[in-house]
Amino acid sequence: MEEEPRRLRADAERNRRRLIEAATAMFCEHGLEIGVGEIAQRAGVGRGTLFRNFPSKEHLVAAVVVDRIHRSIDRGRAALAAPDAGQALYDLIDRSIGWARDDRALFDAIGDKRLANPEIHAAHAELMDTLDALVRRAQDRGAVRSDIGAVDVLMMIKGVCEALRSFQHCDPEVGKRQLDLVWAAISTSEARRPLRGGPPPLSALDREPTEAADPGALSG
């Protein structure tokens, strides 16, 4: 929580920024398994500089995750200002799911292992406070049932995001229906919305046939 007191030299400060930005972009594009060397290269610094700023790759991940959580908090606060609290919560879940498709392992990379990091923990607690306020406002409006809490909602959002990330190439309609199902679970019967589309065929989880699966990928 307390601010870092010591000043960084100008070039060091710039390198640190570049590293976080490079890491964010690389994690988005290639997932967390991207090598530290490639991140350092993209940031235009040596590998040693990366480890001077972040004691380990895991710390770099943590810095990026904290940054993502802060963006989520911003979105949550904006939703709090919206007139229709129920609609605002629905939209927030919708957009979170949309981002999960692009962001790969970023916002999703929150689990109790990473929450052991105090900075992530603090940011996450702030996010939960915001979500809690949103849920309560939606409950006051009668859009969300009164017997659920922010933890229930967060877990459902996280679940949908991770399930969709595993099936990144599946029919996009599957994602829309997951949103609708989450809403069916947490909304009051008055605020219920119909599920969009029909039940997806069993093939909806397969890769799109347009994208030929590389044959060398696995087994044979």
Add this chain to the structure above:
Amino acid sequence: MEEEPRRLRADAERNRRRLIEAATAMFCEHGLEIGVGEIAQRAGVGRGTLFRNFPSKEHLVAAVVVDRIHRSIDRGRAALAAPDAGQALYDLIDRSIGWARDDRALFDAIGDKRLANPEIHAAHAELMDTLDALVRRAQDRGAVRSDIGAVDVLMMIKGVCEALRSFQHCDPEVGKRQLDLVWAAISTSEARRPLRGGPPPLSALDREPTEAADPGALSG
């Protein structure tokens, strides 16, 4: 799909079995990041033997996953034989969530990346057929709403399992409520059940205070 025609020598067959069993146990206990050397050691063979039976670690994971899917199919078929189809589906989801807590990255490790493996794909298709039959029977009974499909249900189960896996040390009540929320989403209003317990406090996602978080884990 076609059977492996060539016979393995008796000792080779035994080694292959031992490797799958050792891998299953090690993956359960330590997750997929366990080293191949430790798996080979537990199986009582050299590392080279592991790679003679499985071209890569990923293939070994695939073999274990196929095995797990077959067990899921067995559970699904048993559920099909139960008198009350709605209750049977509810119980199956319940037990799947329970297993997810113990199994770490096994049954959960199904995504479109791994479905590129033809053996996993075939086993998964069989699982989907079974789940599809279960859902239809529950719909005929009026327990499950008519506008959802097996893909919707599978995605929700997978989501809950992965979300719970991320928060392995959180309050177990969170898991029970996730099951109830899934059921609220997919059931007809007649078959609805109340959510067990009350809304979890925001601290429910933190580690239990009894288990002291190792301070050296991350940042400081």
Add this chain to the structure above:
DNA sequence: ACCTGAACACCGTTCAAGT
């Protein structure tokens, strides 16, 4: 045919040498 462990390649991390 199959088994084995030494050797190789790759990637996260450290550190002595530079500025």
Add this chain to the structure above:
DNA sequence: ACCTGAACACCGTTCAAGT
């Protein structure tokens, strides 16, 4: 103070030598 790249450690994978 900070930067850098060579060097180290670790782990997945290969392969020459054994049985």
